[in-house]
Amino acid sequence: MSSIRFSEILVVVVAFGVIISMMLCYRSLRDAKSWSLTDALSEEVPLTKTDADGNPVDAVGKPLPPGQAPITMTLMKASSSRFIAMIGTVAILMLYVGFGLACLRRFADGEDIPDMSKGSSFFYSGIVLFAPYIVNKFSSAFSFFKP
Incomplete structure (x- = not known):
């Protein structure tokens, strides 16, 4: 040994x-x-609230009037x-x-x-x-x- x-x-x-x-x-x-x-x-991803057809909607869920900016929020998503x-x-x-x-x-x-x-x-x-x-x-x- x-x-x-x-x-x-x-x-x-x-x-x-x-x-x-x-x-x-x-x-x-x-x-x-x-x-x-x-x-x-994770990384920050900006998301826009949309309806089932993919059209932007307001906070309540109604379609946006023409010219109004869509609501976006930033969420952390897995990368x-x-x-x-x-x-x-x-x-x-x-x-x-x-x-x-x-x-x-x-x-x-x-x-x-x-x-x-x-x-x-x-x-x-x-x-x-x-x-x-x-x-x-x-x-x-x-x-x-x-x-």
Whole structure:
């Protein structure tokens, strides 16, 4: 049976530190009264009150007279692009922690840290997980062109 090396103990301590800090963040967000993951993953959407045919109506539900502006209200609606971005962030975080722990073990053993230039393209490709969110924000920047 081989003895436990310093590098292995260091990697375990750092990994537990990361896990404990993530659990503390989760607990503080779960216990927060004024914060909600649902709200954080939602975005504001302006809605117009309409009848069954899609025509704008007033507060009572009667058709609007010509020239009167429709009633709009802003509601928070779930955003799939924000959800995908959150999942991508967690996945990339796990990859960075994993590779970081592997490099930390090699460094603590006195070995050379491998050249990560080839692995950087792998991490850059992770940006694709944020594409729906980026496209959504980019398209909303040009919403003033809509009639």
